Amino acid sequence: MNVASRLPDSAAAALADRPATSAKPPFLGFGLGLRHQHYDEILGGNPPIDWFEVISENYMLPGGQPLRTLDRICERYPVVMHGVSMSIASTAPPNFEYLQALKDLAGRVEPKWVSDHLCWTGVHGKNLHDLLPIPYTKEALDHVVSRVQLVQDFLGRAIALENVSTYVQFNNSEMTEWEFLSELSRRSGCWLLFDVNNVYVSAFNHGYDPMTFLNGIPADRVVQFHMAGHSHMGTHIIDTHDHPVCDDVWELYAAALKRFGRVSTMIERDDNIPPLDELVAEIARTREMAEKILPAKQTE
Amino acid sequence: MSDFARQQAEFQRGILDGDDTVLSEILDSPREKRETLFGVYRYAYGSRLVEAMRNDHELLHLYLGDEMFDEMGHAYVKARPSAHPNLRWFSQGLPAFLKSTEPYATHIELSDLAALEKALNDAFDAAEGRVVELNDMTGFAPEAWSGLKFQPHPSASRLDLATSASAIWLALKNDETPPDAVALEQPAHLLIWRQDVTPMFRELPAEEAMMWDEAANGIPFGVLCEMLATYDDPDSTAGRGAGYLHGWITAGLLTDVSVGS
Numbered sequence: 148m149n150v151a152s153r154l155p156d157s158a159a160a161a162l163a164d165r166p167a168t169s170a171k172p173p174f175l176g177f178g179l180g181l182r183h184q185h186y187d188e189i190l191g192g193n194p195p196i197d198w199f200e201v202i203s204e205n206y207m208l209p210g211g212q213p214l215r216t217l218d219r220i221c222e223r224y225p226v227v228m229h230g231v232s233m234s235i236a237s238t239a240p241p242n243f244e245y246l247q248a249l250k251d252l253a254g255r256v257e258p259k260w261v262s263d264h265l266c267w268t269g270v271h272g273k274n275l276h277d278l279l280p281i282p283y284t285k286e287a288l289d290h291v292v293s294r295v296q297l298v299q300d301f302l303g304r305a306i307a308l309e310n311v312s313t314y315v316q317f318n319n320s321e322m323t324e325w326e327f328l329s330e331l332s333r334r335s336g337c338w339l340l341f342d343v344n345n346v347y348v349s350a351f352n353h354g355y356d357p358m359t360f361l362n363g364i365p366a367d368r369v370v371q372f373h374m375a376g377h378s379h380m381g382t383h384i385i386d387t388h389d390h391p392v393c394d395d396v397w398e399l400y401a402a403a404l405k406r407f408g409r410v411s412t413m414i415e416r417d418d419n420i421p422p423l424d425e426l427v428a429e430i431a432r433t434r435e436m437a438e439k440i441l442p443a444k445q446t447e
Numbered sequence: 448m449s450d451f452a453r454q455q456a457e458f459q460r461g462i463l464d465g466d467d468t469v470l471s472e473i474l475d476s477p478r479e480k481r482e483t484l485f486g487v488y489r490y491a492y493g494s495r496l497v498e499a500m501r502n503d504h505e506l507l508h509l510y511l512g513d514e515m516f517d518e519m520g521h522a523y524v525k526a527r528p529s530a531h532p533n534l535r536w537f538s539q540g541l542p543a544f545l546k547s548t549e550p551y552a553t554h555i556e557l558s559d560l561a562a563l564e565k566a567l568n569d570a571f572d573a574a575e576g577r578v579v580e581l582n583d584m585t586g587f588a589p590e591a592w593s594g595l596k597f598q599p600h601p602s603a604s605r606l607d608l609a610t611s612a613s614a615i616w617l618a619l620k621n622d623e624t625p626p627d628a629v630a631l632e633q634p635a636h637l638l639i640w641r642q643d644v645t646p647m648f649r650e651l652p653a654e655e656a657m658m659w660d661e662a663a664n665g666i667p668f669g670v671l672c673e674m675l676a677t678y679d680d681p682d683s684t685a686g687r688g689a690g691y692l693h694g695w696i697t698a699g700l701l702t703d704v705s706v707g708s
Contacts, residue, residue: 204534204535209573209575209601210572210574210575210601210602211570211572211573211602211644212571213572232532238449238451242532245532269459269529271456273459274528275459275462275492276492276496276534276537277462277488277495279458282451284450284451286451290451314488315481315484315488317472317473317474318473352476352479352484354476354478382478382479383476383479383483385487
């Protein structure tokens, strides 16, 4: 039951849909997901990377080298925090200890924004450490809207949520994923992290046109693009983040630029981590494509 | 329970227990059957957690080899599902699991090796703390020394091993063939800590281990020296105690020294 439905009308109206009114985060340019394999090269050189996204959980630690390195990165670059464990769509009670640790880290990092995924990671006290799919139902939408509002109130900031790669669809879904995301963003005020690769993966896995997804997302709510690689299994694609970005995803990125305009973009590699140069070359390509497709003033 | 909550519980049971109930609520894709697609989540669950264990226990993995480590890892995943949102803490229970679960419990060095790796991992990202320098000690008047109390650095911990696991660890770390595992007549007393950003460990004589443990309990230096007298030559206890203290300070093992009340 929605808490708001048990309150007097005026209070219920105030607590129902409360889109955050925070200003849209700034355009950061073309960045990279920070991985420990590249710490020395980044801090010892001056690679052409505009900003970094850090995995929040990797730094939700008492101390030591990871946090010391993060402090040094934050001194030099704009940073955004990207989590994998918020479990925003879980029907279990929120983990407030986790949220407090996330808030504490945000206090230290002062990120340009904080993001996680539209997914759940476990119920009944267990954590499966995966980005699990949800049915796109009105019930699920109401639940996730209320959770996003709660988390935003707790953290004191609007969050961004990413579309995940999915391998299954539920037969009780009442709307499409892009309708769900659009409505979630409109009602809760959360921003959207548009993972271009994930759109491609899910579209292939479920047999729809990725352009339909792309055109169904409200352009003014998107604050970040993820670009990544995947593993093609023939009948389905697995979102492994261990390969370079493929041609089809570059093509979808071009379409995303045309629809969404100037959006902070980054290369995300989680496994089979290559030398920094290879990723810098992919970042350069995101920049070149944006400069080619968008009017000059938009990519400055 | 709402439909949404019921569906999540079924989905989770499908992954953890192999229960197929949730499949009736999942669609086939245009190219693949739902069993195969749901299988992506089933496979990813175990493999992701075992991969995390490989990262946390690099030398135990080397010692056991891929096949045995993965078999052990999947047994651990099954026995102790993760309850923490951060994967960093998933393998914390591995030493206890290896100590209490056959066939691993028979090979007692496995639990010790895992405990040593866990202690080093914990030192790596332990809380920061001030490091006491030798110069800090010059401020104490000679008559104050017997009352000095010592606070260990937050990264410091003690571990007693019943086997030759530390020798096995060292050999594996140096890409050498590990020695045969043996049960020790007396436990090996290890002190683990982080120096700057590097986790370290060293083996302590029995009396130094006792002195460290009691110092960490708040026993003042004068009493520690009296306790040392019960271990070896009573006439040299002050010198031995001062020597151990010097070693702790130069290694960055103390975060505070104060005159006790």
